[in-house]
Amino acid sequence: MSIWDFLVWTFWVYIAVACIWIFITIIMDVFRDPELGGGGKALWVLFLVFVPFLAAFIYLIARGRKMSQRQVDQARQAQAETDSYIREVAGSTSPTAEIESAKKLLDSGAITQAEFDTLKTRALATA
Structure with a gap:
């Protein structure tokens, strides 16, 4: 195995991990979204399973802004709950x-x- 083979292999492993990470993040966001009904969630998941790259691009373009807003809101809520717990325990x-x-x-x-x-x-x- 030459150094170039190793670099190409490393590049493709990186691409595969990045794709898997994006798919998992999108699936988590689909199930985290309270505005999306059960049928919509099922359709997005089926779309991601059968046409993953096209579905991921469409999801990121169509719902990417709300996706980041939901993530920020969840982080704020978790921080508020942590602060509340600390205040309660500290007394x-x-x-x-x-x-x-x-x-x-x-x-x-x-x-x-x-x-x-x-x-x-x-x-x-x-x-």
Whole structure:
């Protein structure tokens, strides 16, 4: 095997991987699109299976802009969910916040002075 054979082989492997990547991305987008009904999804998948290159070109031309917008929206939603989860888990762990929360409970009459003192001592002990 000469170096040129190896380079040609590498080029075609790259092309094959790129094509597979594009087909998988399009199929994922077809199923991710809420505007597209079940029949439309089935037709796009059949089109991609039987005439893959033509279907991929048509899909990218006709629906490429919405495809990228859906991807951006999904990334934003995932980031918002992650931020929300982090805020929920982190909570208010500072002693000041815990004492402030206990003071509000004391002022509203939900807890007694002894319970407030216990919560305050516990908050200061964790600091």
